[in-house]
Amino acid sequence: MEIIVCIKQVPGTSEVEVDPETGVLKREGIDSKMNPYDLYALETAMRIKEQNGAKVSVVSMGPPQASVIIEEAFMMGADEGILLSDRKFAGADVLATAYTISQGLKALGNPDIIICGKQTTDGDTAQVGPEVAEFLGIPHIANVKKVIEVKDKSITVEMDMAHTVEIAEMQYPCLITVEKDVGQPRLPSFRLKLETKGRKIPILSLKDFPDKDEKKYGLNGSPTRVLRIFSPEANTDRETWRGSSDELSQKLARKLQELKFV
């Protein structure tokens, strides 16, 4: 069985602000990490590997420095990993990103299961997984809470549907996006860390893809455009209260009473 996990490098912090004078984005400390939700996707894959035997590969799309999260995945037990990186991918929106990943997956082979984290912490859209499945022409189930059974030709999962929990069986090849409920991600192993040292991570670029049409990638392949970015407007009818904690608590208690919340 072959499993591919899609992972992404995200900023370590979400503290981004617009400089009020220059209008330039300020990003304090550009440290990065693996998208936390992807750790659960990896964990899901590792558990299937342990119980059923499988080869687990990871794929990421990003700048060359994103290869560090692939190393991290090796330390958690992933067997293979590739990075999709090309300046021609720059400025990709959800559609172009999903198309790029689907092309990378096609170049890699024929996995039985593709596993994605539920969403990323930098985009928060949860859309790339389903779009990848569409480009590959395979079924998907989002918000998987639990893998119940892995069979030769299908996987049975429990999915979270807001008011219901559904159990469904899905034929391979297929894609799932997983919730945190699937289980606590393992820590990187020291032994694997030593083995990972100096391991070269292959990079695929546009020339390695089945579809080399530049119009489908990066900004060109993105139907959406960012017209402008701006800081959220501050509320103008605001009262600011300062004082001792006694004063402040009394003032708030009175206000809550006045507004009829007590």
Place this chain on the structure above:
Amino acid sequence: MARIVVNQSLVTSPEELMKLCPFGAMEWDNEYLTINAACKMCQICVKKGPEGVFTCEIDEEAPAIDKGKWRGIAVYVDHLEGDIHPVTLELVGKAKEMAAKINHPFYCVFMGTNIKDKANLLLNYGIDEVFVYDDPELKHFRIEPYTAVMEDFINKIKPTIVLVGATSIGRSLAPRVAARFRTGLTADCTVLDVDENTDLAQIRPAFGGNIMAHIYTPNNRPQFATVRYKVFSAPEIDCEAKGKVTVCDIAKEKLASGIKVLEVRMKEKVKSIEDAEVIVVAGSAVKKAEDLEMVKQLADKLGGMVGVTRPLIEAGLADPRLQIGLSGRTVKPKLIITCGVAGAIQFVAGMDKSDYIVAINTDENAPIFNVAHYAIVGDMFEIIPKLIQQLDAKANAAATKSVC
């Protein structure tokens, strides 16, 4: 191909120029300044950098599509066994408002099993036409048949805009359909408006930071947007239903699926935070279970629920269902009191439509104060215990009074 081109002869202080890029996409090798794959084509370097250093080159523009061929605004009807999710009505209200602006009709697309009667109810909101796909294969949400129905509907009606609630189903279905039509989709929009040329103005927090972005889809149709529950308001019921219900057929083979739903269990009904009228939120200042307990006490006194921010979920202190923000729930209570919450935009976008926002934070410059109606500069660990005492005292006084 669109790309940023660096005019190397004008590069005088590469370190300064590299600071322009919020994504760290510039590299300096002591000779050339280059842009790497981290570039998001935000063009901030072009706009804010010294003149001529950075330029954006676009090779050829795609031929312009005929936007006039796409008419109408459609809303996907989210439901469970015919019970329509309230986000649907909120979107109907927005669709109606935008349709009036560009003088287009507005529609609903409703798929499931035995739902025809429910479709009639929707007409009370002034919808021009409700398209119903009623088939036993559509009983459960399964991605391939649902996508096929959306595809059939869009090909038939050619709506310019499709709005989908950002529910479990919507977040799975909308991207799938958008990819099928190779068009744009903007998730979790907080503001929507439509231009005269039918371009949808979509505003949402972006780049994972304290930034809002106005996103549009200039040359593709339909335009897809998802919106969360409690972002817009549901419309009033129109007295007069003037629209009609149209039952559509779709070929059985299009409804084939590799998914078999084996069991559907109703979840235990827990009061969801979206339905709470009062919410007290514990932010990252809360680091231990006992501190969270103090926040819970205050929520109990006010008959409300506790909400939390993402760091508390990451620390395992609270149930993820209590998380407010883009990676959690969107709420619109009558009162929200945030305690020790800094106010990252991904959080604020999930609560800034609340009626009264009270924020307690020691940092006078915390961004949460930008949306607060009552900005309380102080230490939650001192204020909350005292506030609880005050509220108890008032309750006791009231009780004594009523006994007399």
